[in-house]
Every structure is written in structure tokens, then in C-alpha cells.
């Protein structure tokens with residue numbers, strides 16, 4: 001009997017035959033995520049298993065170790081970097097049965113949930129208790145909290161509240177050895193000395209499987225409103241954003257799109273964008289009505305100081321609906337792009353504020369060199385409250401994945417873009433994680449720290465069972 005057959009039998013004993021499958025039709029559903037990397041090769045797993053609880057996960061991890069079969073944790077597969085893919089085949093561990101809200105503690109402003117819970121469910125449950133759960137990605141109606149914590153997920157409210165990992169107080173995690181532990185608690189200070197929690201956040205399932213999470217929630221703001229401004233170029237829009245920061249006003253939403261991105265986002269809504277707008281920024285504020293009105297007044301004044309012109313309310317609302325995707329409006333979102341003949345892809349690199357324009361110009365130059373002048377590339381940035389690099393930049397390119405030459409061409413393009421980001425003092429990863437997409441440049445970015453990381457990996461996952469072959473780990 002092969003180790004795959006043996007492990008299949010063991011998994012059936014652990015999770016029950018209803019929740020283990022080696023049928024091709026089930027396995028194919030886990031062979032792709034939203035990345036071009038996922039399309040380029042075959043990543044079909046041998047077995048899919050859907051655990052009911054963390055005790056079953058402990059046993060599954062022990063079985064994977066015993067039979068030396070790699071194990072890939074799968075949230076909802078909405079990743080755009082190939083990071084849940086079964087690169088060396090083996091097992092996919094689908095977390096979606098673990099979708100229970102375990103506790104809502106309104107007094108202490110926390111919620112404890114299982115890691116397979118979908119964001120929209122957490123958001124709606126919080127709302128029923130007059131609470132605000134701030135992590136709201138555009139994929140909110142399908143992606144899981146475990147996936148977001150593993151990829152450093154970015155929220156539409158991130159300009160004020162930060163990334164997904166900023167919302168976490170504690171986790172329960174199963175290591176690659178099968179050992180289960182809880183790290184952190186309900187208090188900000190439940191992590192004495194070293195912050196071990198951070199080891200598992202953004203680790204893309206390579207250091208442990210997150211099974212349970214205690215999250216911060218906030219009292220529900222009474223009111224929310226927004227404005228958007230058009231600018232002549234990237235530089236003036238960035239200066240306006242800095243000016244808003246220095247005014248003391250802190251919007252919860254800051255999205256900066258170039259014209260092409262904005263047009264893409266408005267594809268379904270068909271909202272016309274004034275022709276003189278080259279760059280646009282959406283600002284959202286929440287709180288008491290008078291505070292929100294005052295904040296938007298300050299935002300408007302700062303934008304106008306830098307030559308910004310207010311976009312029609314129709315554009316603002318349509319834009320907001322495109323990023324604030326709910327069960328009710330998802331057909332107006334950029335999800336629409338996924339259904340065209342072309343596949344949109346991203347380069348999600350971070351560059352310092354001061355190099356943003358330079359990076360965008362480099363992209364334009366490269367486009368000319370690659371002969372892609374006619375293709376629409378969009379660049380957009382999402383502001384986060386993070387020190388000297390408050391913006392990350394994404395370029396999205398429609399690729400016809402039916403043509404292998406075009407896909408390879410795109411990979412070459414990407415390499416040049418990532419290298420340039422590093423040269424400009426930036427980073428090759430952001431809200432979509434590293435996955436297969438930017439793994440080749442992570443070692444370069446980390447330098448000697450890469451060895452420290454591989455040492456930690458060997459400690460918590462000595463047989464390199466977890467997400468083998470992904471994120472640069474062999």
C-alpha cells in the first residue's frame with residue numbers, strides 16, 4: 001500500500017469517510033486559487049480532509065508526519081498568490097467546517113471564533129451586538145479569518161485600524177509536530193516578553209495551523225460617510241494624503257487608484273470618470289455625525305490645497321460599493337473581472353511613500369519595453385497606519401492565460417517589478433502574502449534573517465509537513 005493509501009485510511013478513521021475524499025472531482029476544486037501561478041502548473045492534491053475540531057487536526061498532522069505526506073491548510077482558496085496550493089501534492093486541510101463563533105464578549109470588546117469562519121459572518125454577528133469588526137477585505141463574503149491572519153490581510157477600514165493581524169489578541173495553533181497550544185489571551189498585555197503570537201501571523205500556514213482566534217472588536221460607530229477626490233498625478237495625491245495625516249484627521253478608508261484601476265473597478269457599475277482625473281483617492285470616516293462631517297471637511301480642504309477636485313457623489317458611492325463588497329452588491333464589484341476572458345493579476349509590492357511615483361514610472365517604462373502599451377494596467381494603493389511605508393502598491397494586468405508565452409512573459413515582467421521594489425527600499429509582499437508569487441525574492445529581502453526563519457521552521461515543523469514547497473520553504 002502506498003503512503004497515500006495508508007494516510008487516506010487513517011484520515012477516514014480520524015474525520016469520518018464523509019469528510020475525506022480522494023475523488024478527482026473533489027480534489028480538482030482545490031487545485032487552483034486566484035493566482036496565475038495556480039493556473040501555470042498542476043497542483044491537484046491527493047486527498048482533501050475537512051476536520052471538525054482542533055483535536056482532529058492534531059491527529060491529522062501526526063498522521064501526515066508518520067506517512068511523510070505534506071499538508072496544505074486551505075481557508076477559502078481566495079488567495080491571489082498561490083499560497084494554499086498543494087505544491088508537492090499530498091493533503092489539503094479544508095478549514096471551513098470550523099466556522100463557529102465561540103464567544104462575543106461585549107464588555108471586554110472581544111470575539112472568539114474558529115479559524116474557518118468567513119469574515120462576513122464575523123462582521124454581521126458583531127453588528128447584531130452593536131459591535132464593529134474592522135477586518136473587511138474585498139473578499140469578505142468568502143474568505144476566512146484564518147486565511148487573512150496567515151496572509152497579513154488588508155481591510156477597507158485598514159487606514160485607521162490596520163491589518164488583520166492588528167485585530168488579534170490570541171490564537172490557538174497546532175504546530176507541525178501536532179502539538180496544540182494557545183498564545184495570547186483577551187488582554188493586550190497577555191503576551192509577556194517576546195511576542196510569540198506574531199510568529200504565526202503572516203506565516204501562510206508554514207509554521208502552524210491556526211484553529212481558534214480571539215479578536216478585537218470596537219463599539220459600533222454611529223455614522224459613516226465618504227468623499228473622493230481627483231488629482232492630476234500620483235505625487236499631488238500622495239502629498240494631499242500626508243497633509244491629511246498632519247492635520248490630525250485619521251480616515252478609516254484611504255484608497256488611491258490611478259485612472260485605469262478606477263475604470264476597471266467601475267466596469268460593472270459603468271460610472272463615468274471625469275476625463276481630467278489621472279489619480280483619485282477615496283476617503284471614508286466614521287463616528288458621531290458632527291465628527292464625521294468635520295473630518296470630511298478637513299479632508300476636502302487638504303485635497304483642495306493640492307489641486308484636488310471633488311468627484312461626483314455618484315463616483316464615490318459606486319467606488320465604495322466596489323470595495324465594500326457585501327452579499328447584496330457583489331455583482332457590482334471587481335469580481336466581475338474574474339469572469340472575463342482575461343485573468344487579472346497583481347504585483348503587490350510595498351514601496352516607501354517617496355518612491356511611489358518612481359515605481360509607477362518604472363512600471364510604465366517596462367510596459368513599453370514589453371510591448372504592452374495597449375493593455376490597461378492599473379496601480380492602486382491602500383493606506384495603512386504603518387510607519388514610514390504607509391502605502392502598498394498593486395499593479396493589475398489582464399493576462400490571457402490560454403497563451404503560455406504570455407504567461408511566461410508576465411512572470412518575467414513580475415520579476416523585474418519585484419527587483420525594482422527591493423532596489424527602492426520596498427518589500428515584495430503585502431496583503432496577499434508571499435506564496436508562490438514572490439517567494440524567489442523573499443530570501444533576498446530577508447538576507448541573513450532567512451536562516452533564522454528556516455531555523456524556526458525546523459523547530460516547529462521538523463519534517464516540513466506544513467505547506468511544503470511554498471513561500472520559499474523546500
Ligand SMILES: Cc1cc2nc3c(=O)[nH]c(=O)nc-3n(C[C@H](O)[C@H](O)[C@H](O)COP(=O)(O)OP(=O)(O)OC[C@H]3O[C@@H](n4cnc5c(N)ncnc54)[C@H](O)[C@@H]3O)c2cc1C
Pocket residue numbers: 033034072073074075076077078079080083084095115116136137138139142143144145146147148149150151152153154155156204205206208209210211334335431432433467
Ligand atoms: C476578488 C478578491 C478580492 C480580494 N480582496 C482582498 C482585500 O481587500 N484584502 C486582502 O487582504 N486580500 C484580498 N484578497 C485576497 C484573499 O482574499 C486574502 O488573501 C484572504 O485573506 C485569503 O483567505 P482565504 O480564507 O481564502 O485563505 P486561502 O486562500 O485558502 O489561504 C491563504 C493562506 O493562508 C493559509 N491558511 C488558511 N487558513 C489557515 C489557518 N487556519 N491556519 C494557518 N494557515 C491558514 C493557507 O495555507 C494559505 O497559505 C482578495 C481576493 C479576491 C479573489
